Amino acid sequence: xxxxxxxxxxxxxxxxxxxxxxxxxxxxxxxxxxxxxxxxxxxxxxxxxxxxxxxxxxxxxxxxxxxxxxxxxxxxxxxxxxxxxxxxxxxxxxxxxxxxxxxxxxxxxxxxxxxxxxxxxxxxxxxxxxxxxxxxxxxxxxxxxxxxxxxxxxxxxxxxxxxxxxxxxxxxxxxxxxxxxxxxxxxxxxxxxxxxxxxxxxxxxxxxxxxxxxxxxxxxxxxxxxxxxxxxxxxxxxxxxxxxxxxxxxxxxxxxxxxxxxxxxxxxxxxxxxxxxxxxxxxxxxxxxxxxxxxxxxxxxxxxxxxxxxxxxxxxxxxxxxxxxxxxxxxxxxxxxxxxxxxxxxxxxxxxxxxxxxxxxxxxxxxxxxxxxxxxxxxxxxxxxxxxxxxxxxxxxxxxxxxxxxxxxxxxxxxxxxxxxxxxxxxxxxxxxxxxxxxxxxxxxxxxxxxxxxxxxxxxxxxxxxxxxxxxxxxxxxxxxxxxxxxxxxxxxxxxxxxxxxxx
Numbered sequence: 001x002x003x004x005x006x007x008x009x010x011x012x013x014x015x016x017x018x019x020x021x022x023x024x025x026x027x028x029x030x031x032x033x034x035x036x037x038x039x040x041x042x043x044x045x046x047x048x049x050x051x052x053x054x055x056x057x058x059x060x061x062x063x064x065x066x067x068x069x070x071x072x073x074x075x076x077x078x079x080x081x082x083x084x085x086x087x088x089x090x091x092x093x094x095x096x097x098x099x100x101x102x103x104x105x106x107x108x109x110x111x112x113x114x115x116x117x118x119x120x121x122x123x124x125x126x127x128x129x130x131x132x133x134x135x136x137x138x139x140x141x142x143x144x145x146x147x148x149x150x151x152x153x154x155x156x157x158x159x160x161x162x163x164x165x166x167x168x169x170x171x172x173x174x175x176x177x178x179x180x181x182x183x184x185x186x187x188x189x190x191x192x193x194x195x196x197x198x199x200x201x202x203x204x205x206x207x208x209x210x211x212x213x214x215x216x217x218x219x220x221x222x223x224x225x226x227x228x229x230x231x232x233x234x235x236x237x238x239x240x241x242x243x244x245x246x247x248x249x250x251x252x253x254x255x256x257x258x259x260x261x262x263x264x265x266x267x268x269x270x271x272x273x274x275x276x277x278x279x280x281x282x283x284x285x286x287x288x289x290x291x292x293x294x295x296x297x298x299x300x301x302x303x304x305x306x307x308x309x310x311x312x313x314x315x316x317x318x319x320x321x322x323x324x325x326x327x328x329x330x331x332x333x334x335x336x337x338x339x340x341x342x343x344x345x346x347x348x349x350x351x352x353x354x355x356x357x358x359x360x361x362x363x364x365x366x367x368x369x370x371x372x373x374x375x376x377x378x379x380x381x382x383x384x385x386x387x388x389x390x391x392x393x394x395x396x397x398x399x400x401x402x403x404x405x406x407x408x409x410x411x412x413x414x415x416x417x418x419x420x421x422x423x424x425x426x427x428x429x430x431x432x433x434x435x436x437x438x439x440x441x442x443x444x445x446x447x448x449x450x451x452x453x454x455x456x457x458x459x460x461x462x463x464x465x466x467x468x469x470x471x472x473x474x475x476x477x478x479x480x481x482x483x484x485x486x487x488x489x490x491x492x493x494x495x496x497x498x499x500x501x502x503x504x
Contacts, residue, residue: 001026002171003493006074006228009174013062013073020062020073021055024118027075028052031121031172039153039496043166045080045144046088047121054118061116070258071235072116077167077176080122080144081129082219083208084109088119092210093127093141095364096356099346106208107240108177108219115235120173123163129184130160131212131330133369137428138162138188142364146426149191150494151462155423158188164222165192169494175223175232181212181326183420183440185220186452190419190464193454193491195229195481196222198440200471201447203249204233207242211333213326214245215391216444224491226453226482230257233474252472263486265479267299269413272306272406277417280437284418287456287463292416294488303410308442309402318397322445324382325390331376350377367428399446404470412469414480419452419464443468451477454490459500 001023012018028051035041048054058073067073078084081092083102091097104110109119124144130136138159139147147162149155150170157166161178165188168176178185180198189196197220204219211217221232237253239246273292278285296302331350338345347353354373357364364370382390406415420438443450448471455465465484467477 001030003224004174005225006070006174006231009074010067010070010072013067019055020058020118021052023073024051024055024075024120027120027173034170034496035172039148039150041150041166041170041172042145042147043124043163043170043172044077044121045093045124045141045163048119049087051075051118051120058116058118068116069235070231071112074117074174075120076112076117076232077120077123077164077173078109079125079161079164079176079178081125081179081210082106082108082177084119084122086119088122090122090210091143092129093125093143094353095142095360096347096353098143100341101344102208103341103344104208107205107238107242108236109208111236111238117235123161123167123176125161125163126159128373129179129181129210129212131181131372133365133371133373135368137367137426140367148426149423150496151193151460152423152497152500154426154499155461156191156426158191158420158423160184161188161222165189165194165196168192168194168222168224171493175221175228177219177232177236178222179209179217179219180444181216182444183438185222186440186450186464186466187420187438189222189452191423191462193457193462193464193494194222194224195226195454196220196452197229197233197474198443198450199233199474200249200449202245202247203253203449203472203474204236205238205240205243205246207240210337211330213329214333215325215329215394216447226478226485227258227261230261230478230482233257249472254475257475257478260475260479261482262479263483265483266295267483268301269480270301270303270411271295271480272410272412272415273302273304274308274415274417274439275305276308277437277439281421283458284421284463287458288416288418288465291455291465291484291488295484298483298487303412306406306410306412306415309405318394321390322394325387325394327372327376327379328382328387331379394445395447398442399448403442403446403448403468407470413476414467414469414473417466418455419466422458422461422463439466439468447471449474449477451481453481453485456490459502459504460497461500
């Protein structure tokens with residue numbers, strides 16, 4: 001099963017060598033051997049008790065009618081903030097939500113089931129998708145514990161879609177779904193040497209997903225190859241009346257992104273290097289320099305540096321207004337989410353969650369607190385006019401006057417930068433101070449697409465390279481990332497060493 005792609009799995013099912021059930025059983029066995037035992041990666045927080053029964057029904061359907069499409073019978077893991085209307089819980093890794101069963105599927109889960117995918121289980125994450133307290137520990141939740149990086153078990157997997165990234169990297173599933181507000185797909189993708197796509201906000205519905213920010217949240221695919229990520233993305237898109245933001249994707253989304261997998265896709269492309277997002281580590285810069293040279297050999301025209309507008313800079317004021325908007329959106333969105341659970345909700349308000357955490361602080365808050373939740377609870381309602389104007393201002397500063405202006409100025413097809421630094425040590429005391437710079441914020445704040453793919457390794461630790469562009473430019477980014485991936489062939493499977501080899 002190691003490193004097997006979706007198309008390879010489909011071919012084995014077509015030939016009769018594998019069935020959906022045998023594939024599901026093999027992944028379940030691997031989870032038991034590697035995630036529960038062995039190196040104990042701790043990526044999977046809960047398994048679907050109905051997985052084998054669903055596999056049997058999909059096998060019968062394939063035999064009678066044929067496959068629904070490329071996702072038929074493919075095991076997928078969902079981050080544990082994505083609702084499934086089955087016997088699995090959705091908790092965002094919080095003990096306060098243990099026992100919470102969604103009344104129905106999220107739109108993402110619904111679309112995946114319609115495509116014939118098997119939801120194999122839920123992945124661990126940074127608790128509350130990293131919106132709980134200062135000095136939080138990526139990959140740790142009070143329900144799931146700490147997820148380990150398979151490239152060095154004492155290193156951090158990145159967050160907040162930590163379990164999703166590790167499950168894919170360690171071949172515990174075929175593909176996975178993560179969510180991102182700012183960096184939560186692309187950063188763990190970089191740390192675990194996989195592909196992560198943070199789509200344009202509105203391309204993938206957020207209904208049935210525990211929210212943080214209406215203006216920045218999105219779900220997205222995580223996979224070992226660009227091809228697999230493209231297949232999964234196509235299965236997730238679609239307009240949803242429960243998420244008005246998806247109406248913007250009408251005529252701009254695709255149900256099949258594989259047509260953009262062009263091995264010559266970089267030839268003739270104009271790619272801008274965002275040097276302002278470099279410089280936090282010379283060794284990372286050296287790895288990305290090698291990627292840039294490879295792109296030149298493939299026929300790309302590199303604009304280096306592509307000087308970004310001043311408005312890209314994370315000024316104190318920009319940080320302040322974004323924090324206020326996100327805090328307001330979290331409080332409002334969480335209230336709406338809990339109300340939808342109705343009688344299935346274990347807690348019914350942010351206030352009750354805060355009280356639960358305080359009453360169980362030895363289990364819930366042994367390493368960091370809940371400052372973000374407390375700040376949200378104290379948040380006064382924002383007037384609609386102020387809220388809308390502020391969101392528009394943020395998107396103008398970083399989107400229209402930032403990314404869009406840069407692309408227009410240099411006639412770019414995409415902008416590149418290091419995704420983030422290599423995985424840091426799992427130090428529960430100083431981990432929060434070990435984080436390095438990265439490139440996730442511009443695309444996150446603008447609501448634009450961002451792809452991270454493997455770029456190289458430092459002492460065996462993964463480093464990713466990011467491609468981002470304007471709204472709904474997923475096809476262009478997929479084409480560029482795929483063409484680079486086919487030639488660079490960077491990814492190598494993890495070997496689960498106890499620590500990094502600092503002499504390599």
